Amino acid sequence: MNDVPLAWFIGLSNDFAEAKGGVQLCTAEFEQMLNSCGLDMERRLFSPDQSLGAKVRRRLRKKPFPEIIPAAFLARLHEAYDRKPPSVIFFNRVNLAPLALKLRERFADSKFVLLSHGLMIMDELHDEKNVNSSGWLGKILLEEKAQRKVFDLVFTLTEEECALEKWLGTPQTCWVPRTVEPSVLEWNPIGGRVGFVGTLDHPPNRQALVAVLNQLRHLKLPSEFQLHIVGRPADVGRSLADIYPFVRYLGALNDDDLRKEAATWCCFAHPLFAFARGCSTKLAVALAWQIPILATPTGVRGYKWNRGKLPLESTPEHFAKHLVSLSDPQLAAREREQVRTVAGSIANTDTIIAEVVSALRSIGVV
Numbered sequence: 001m002n003d004v005p006l007a008w009f010i011g012l013s014n015d016f017a018e019a020k021g022g023v024q025l026c027t028a029e030f031e032q033m034l035n036s037c038g039l040d041m042e043r044r045l046f047s048p049d050q051s052l053g054a055k056v057r058r059r060l061r062k063k064p065f066p067e068i069i070p071a072a073f074l075a076r077l078h079e080a081y082d083r084k085p086p087s088v089i090f091f092n093r094v095n096l097a098p099l100a101l102k103l104r105e106r107f108a109d110s111k112f113v114l115l116s117h118g119l120m121i122m123d124e125l126h127d128e129k130n131v132n133s134s135g136w137l138g139k140i141l142l143e144e145k146a147q148r149k150v151f152d153l154v155f156t157l158t159e160e161e162c163a164l165e166k167w168l169g170t171p172q173t174c175w176v177p178r179t180v181e182p183s184v185l186e187w188n189p190i191g192g193r194v195g196f197v198g199t200l201d202h203p204p205n206r207q208a209l210v211a212v213l214n215q216l217r218h219l220k221l222p223s224e225f226q227l228h229i230v231g232r233p234a235d236v237g238r239s240l241a242d243i244y245p246f247v248r249y250l251g252a253l254n255d256d257d258l259r260k261e262a263a264t265w266c267c268f269a270h271p272l273f274a275f276a277r278g279c280s281t282k283l284a285v286a287l288a289w290q291i292p293i294l295a296t297p298t299g300v301r302g303y304k305w306n307r308g309k310l311p312l313e314s315t316p317e318h319f320a321k322h323l324v325s326l327s328d329p330q331l332a333a334r335e336r337e338q339v340r341t342v343a344g345s346i347a348n349t350d351t352i353i354a355e356v357v358s359a360l361r362s363i364g365v366v
Contacts, residue, residue, distance in 0.1 A: 005365055006084060007039040010077075010099065011092030013047045022281040023117060026157060027092055030115045033176065034090065036353045038366055042086070046073040064120060064140040065098045077103070085109050088365045093117045097147035104150040111363050114154040118277030119144060119164060126203040126274055144168055152363045155356070157279040158302040174359035177304040177347040178279060183288040185263040187336070189329040192224030195265035197258070197282050200229070200236040204276035208296075208316070212271045213244050215320035221246055225327055228265065230258060259289070267292045267326040267335070271319050272299035279303070287343040292332040294323055308341030 015027040035041055048054075048068035058066045088111040091100050100112050121140050148154070148170045155176050156162050162173040198205045209229075216227070229237055229249050237249035253261060262268065268286040270293060279302025286293050287303075296319065297312050311326075313319040326332045360366045 004038060004040045005087035007034065007041050007365075008044050008086045008089045009034070009041055009092065010044045010089060010096060012095070013045045015092055016043075016045065022278070023093070025281045025284070026117050026278065027115075029179065030090075030092065030155065030176070033349075033353060033356055037357050037360060039088070044077065044080075046070060064124075064136075064143050065095065067098075068095070069099050069102075074099075074102075078106070081107055081110075087111065088113055088360070088363075090115050091151075094120050094144065094147075097144070097150075100150045101147055111152045111365055112150055113360075113363075114151045116154050116156050116161065116165070116278075118157065118161060118279075119168075120277070122275060122277040123203055126207065126276070128203065153359060155359070160275060160301055161278075172359065172362065174355060176352060176356065178281070178284050178302050179349055179352070180284050180287045180343055180346045182290070182343065183259075183285075185259060185289045185291055187263055187291050189266040189291075189332060190264045191266070191329055192222055192327045193226050193228060193265055194267045194269050194323055194327050195228045195230065195262055196269045196271075197230045197262075197285070200231045200240070201233055202276070204272055204274045206236070208271040208273050209240075211273065211316035212269070212320050212323070213240065213247065215316045216246065216324070217244060219320060219324060221324060222327065225324060227269065227323075228261065230261065262286075262289060262291060265291060266329050266332040267294050267323060269319075269323055270295040270299045271316070272296050273314075273316065274298065275301070287339065287346065290336065290340050290343055292326055292335040293339055294319065294326055294335075304347040305342045305345045307345040308338045308343075310338065310342055311335055 009031060015023055017024055049070040054067060090113050092115045094116060121144060124137060124140055145168045148168045151170060153172045154165050154170045155174050156165060159175045162175050165173045196209060200206060225246055227247050229240060229247060230253050232252045234251060241247045241249040268291055270283055273296060275298060280299055294311050297314055313322050357366055
């Protein structure tokens with residue numbers, strides 16, 4: 001065991017919550033990948049500091065990266081490091097980059113690796129409340145740039161973010177493509193029914209969905225056409241159903257109910273026209289279901305496959321028209337064969353692990 005490098009995985013306790021959102025899914029994939037790299041992995045998790053002093057500081061001094069590290073957790077890290085320094089420390093998500101800045105000088109004998117779920121600036125740039133907040137956006141960008149000087153390596157979820165990391169000054173990057181575990185639905189599509197799953201107040205999601213809905217409103221739709229929307233928050237979903245008569249809002253469904261619902265969709269609609277933070281984990285879910293998918297070039301970032309072709313549309317107008325055509329079960333069935341081919345040729349786990357090991361070896365870890 002002495003020859004096995006000790007590694008710490010630092011993250012928030014909620015990163016491993018049973019409810020599997022995008023953060024939890026990507027965290028699990030990162031950890032599973034690292035566990036296959038010959039490391040002696042130790043989780044070191046914490047919950048954000050909820051002391052009165054921390055709450056007051058966060059309220060009085062708004063920061064892109066608020067102070068969330070409890071003093072007791074920080075003390076435990078120092079004690080553990082003094083007992084046995086790890087060869088490498090993995091920081092899960094950019095939320096922990098400030099912690100890396102704080103530890104870098106004292107923990108000089110360890111390599112620092114960021115497990116990025118996406119740059120913070122990506123989503124903030126598309127948030128409508130930040131349209132006139134050039135100072136705020138500039139502060140985020142400068143803080144992210146300053147943080148990169150303490151990392152030896154950054155793993156990203158997309159190839160595009162490797163380039164952005166280099167732009168910020170990250171010395172080395174490695175893209176970790178998404179994997180897909182088959183979970184095939186018994187597909188029984190209902191004519192005219194298509195579906196959307198997503199966080200409805202996430203700026204890139206909301207903007208893309210509304211853009212497509214506006215285009216659909218101007219088309220001559222089949223009488224049976226319905227777009228079923230699944231996701232939170234409920235007030236946004238209900239508002240969309242009130243505005244667009246062809247929308248039916250279903251709320252946030254549990255996994256079993258979502259599978260039953262999605263099995264009735266002629267097509268899984270995945271519109272995204274702007275680069276968002278990280279990658280779209282819901283695309284992996286749709287690929288695992290092996291039902292027809294309509295996406296965009298931006299929406300498939302983070303995925304790599306060798307065979308097959310997903311239908312992609314680059315504009316809301318073309319997306320809306322194509323979505324209506326795929327509400328026909330017969331036309332959708334033809335696209336399903338392509339989805340099956342794509343899902344069967346998604347990046348191989350062994351190949352990904354080999355690339356990860358190579359990246360870690362290059363910084364002297366394995």
